[in-house]
Amino acid sequence: MIMTLLQVALGGAIGASVRYLTNVAVMRGIGPGLPYGTLIVNVAGSFLMGALVVLLAQKSGTRFAPFLMTGVLGGFTTFSAFSLDAFTLWERGQVALAGAYVAGSVVFSIIALVFGVMTMRGILA
Template structure:
């Protein structure tokens, strides 16, 4: 149990660091306003989750799930940040943008996980 907890903690530190770097990079590239970094992180994370699910299941690597899925991807993807970003847009009176943000995030993330599953299944 303790070893698994350490895997999750290490993976979470890596994922959170990657999310931070993505946020900084996108902010420098695009600037403030719409939370593009959160959308990008959630879509990429969903795609990678789809790939990892298939690969670990087919290769018998479920022992890596706590590190990769709960740790790295749990630290990398940002549903809590997504919720805060949505509420912030709403409270600023940008209701249409908040609704668009929710729709784009959910649709692209679902599409990305389907694509990740499909790609991984085709390649393995």
């Protein structure tokens, strides 16, 4: 268990570093406005999650999942895990549940962020 945890931690550090560098590069290249860096990271992470889930399963590489999927991609973007969860529900034929999961995740996450901002502003005011 400790080795798996270390794999996740190392992968997370790598993924978070790549996310940061991507955001810096995009900000320098495009400038402020729409958060293109985050958009790029989310889309790329989702693509990589889809590719890895198939590759690791077909090549008997699931032992690398904690490092690559949970660690690297989890540190790079948790959106990739969200995308995989939504797709898995849809692929299982649970289309309504997948839609509810997507809508609920987006709506409740934004609501939670707003409440977090308001709470901290209230505390620090």
